[in-house]
Amino acid sequence: MNALAIESIGLIAPGLSGWENSRPVLAGEQPYHAAPIPATIATLLPANERRRTTATVKLALQVAQEAMVSMSLNNKHANHAGTTHPSSLSEEGNMCVRTVLASSGGDSEVLDKICVTLTEPDRMVSPTQFHHSVHNTPAGYWAIATGCTLPSLSLSAYDGSFAAGLQEAAALAWTEEARVLLVAYDLPLPFPLSERRMIVAPFAVALLLNPMTTTQRLTLLRLKPGEIQSADRLNHAGLEQLRTGNPAARSLPLLCAIAQLKTGSVALDAGHETILNMEVTP
């Protein structure tokens, strides 16, 4: 089976603000506290656009931005070629990569507003709400922000969305022999949908995948789908609650393994009674 290097990671969730900050927590070296997510995220978007977009778009773009900037910084560092800043993201030619976005439910805040409007007598759906209602809205904003015309695919597989996204991204990276940015995100649904679909907290993660097994990597990944086993659980109750309470957080056993510099196997819950197995090597 082909391998993939994970070159960089973007991460945001309560108490997990950025990959570098979170690494000691995920490695078990520091305690986990579910602190609120910072208010200003996704600074790649122009301020006026950032105000108009939803929490979902901002969460997805924040981790995409973090992963791309981090990769760029790593490469600059490796090349001793100076520094870069988040604001220069869109000007960086190598920031343009194929993307896969995975989310169980997309932007339920927008869908809730539309469904409320449709119960009102005149049903005046807001044009802005409607064009934000498509699942690929974050992908559209990301393409506009980066000026990147490479393909993007947005998908859902309910609780298996992260695993499906990882397989789609891996298959895309191998087929195209090119880097792929995987972004997985889900947010709590607003009431009353929250009564029928429990997502406990916002969680977004981005993995920059490289089909070349570069040494500039956090880990090397080999997917082994199809083998039956149970999914890895997390020792910390708070992190385990996140893992089972948000489809994007099904990625946590992989993130913990990377933080721990683990060599060995990881089993992720891939939804609908399936498991995605993989081997990791730092």
Added chain:
Amino acid sequence: MAIKPLAITAYTVTNALGRGTAASLTALRNGQSGLRPCDFEDAGLPTWIGRVADVEDEPLTGKFAAFDCRNNRLARLALEQDGFAATVRQARDRYGTDRIGVFIGTSTSGIGATEHAYRDRDPATGSLPETFDYRHTHNLFSAADLTRRWLGLTGIALAVSTACSSSAKVFASAFRHMSAGFCDAAVVGGVDSLCLTTLYGFNALGLASTQVCRPWDSTRDGLNIGEAAGFALLEWAKPGDGRMRLLGYGESSDAYHMTAAHPEGTGAALAMEQALARAELRPAQVDYINLHGTATPLNDAAEDKAVLRVFGSNTPCSSTKGWTGHTLGAAGIIEATFVWLCLEHGFIPGTLNTRQPDPSLGAGIVLRNQEQAAQVAMSNSFGFGGTNCSLLFGREKT
């Protein structure tokens, strides 16, 4: 080197023209539109729609009762046409239940169930009715989940949701998963059903026409929303199998605007060029293009520029939206099935309802059906968010 071709070994389509491929073929041949003045639920909108008859009367029951909503009823109806489900179950016995992937495109899934639930909220608490099942109706994965369960498949399954390119991109996704060895065959498809969200949404954007849609017409003023479901079984082609093949695909992002297509059709042209490159075909080798052709003034103008740039004005092209309306996330798969029907039966469909082609548009628009044996055809699908996908199909050269 051209991509390893995929064979389409079974397919089916259900839309406003009727259930199964024969209904679509007959209507395409006879120039009968499936469009009607909007009579969906209580939507009092002055527009036309492509509604599938009697979906209301066939609920999902028994162990599939949790999935019951318009979108999944439509999916089930389609799966049972043309012997499609039976053919997939035979393939399942050959490949194994976990070796056939499921890739289903949808834009709005079963949001209609949520619309109904919001109407029936508890007046005191605001809660949704107990009968509402978000996971199996509204969630984007529900039609893919129904499909895998209906067919008894246990391997990779996902919903592609990139607005109106969704069920074109499922072909590219399936190709990649098969190439990576994640599955040995694939059920691809698309399902989107009428709902108030899209009817009122497109109306709010001023994109829903009050007449039948007229793609490429000088008086075109918008689209008609339709609903449809279609499915195909993809297996690696074998020499001499005589099957229809996926020869190439191209995908791109506009990186321009959330709803407006790039005015120069840049992204659309990229998708078409990539499909040609993957198939190792020159533009002149393509005999027919099934356009996205929604009949909104700007979309058709942008696609026209893209077609002109890649193909010039001689390649015959048409939009079949005048038969079915714009079926959004199902448009990719149903227009792929139209391409296969036309290639198999030796005709190029015209552009129904269009009377006077817009003189400012230059693509080789075909107004009336032409009897013509085509070998290779392209299907275009473009969506909100600037997502573009072009597919190339053809028979094995003999």
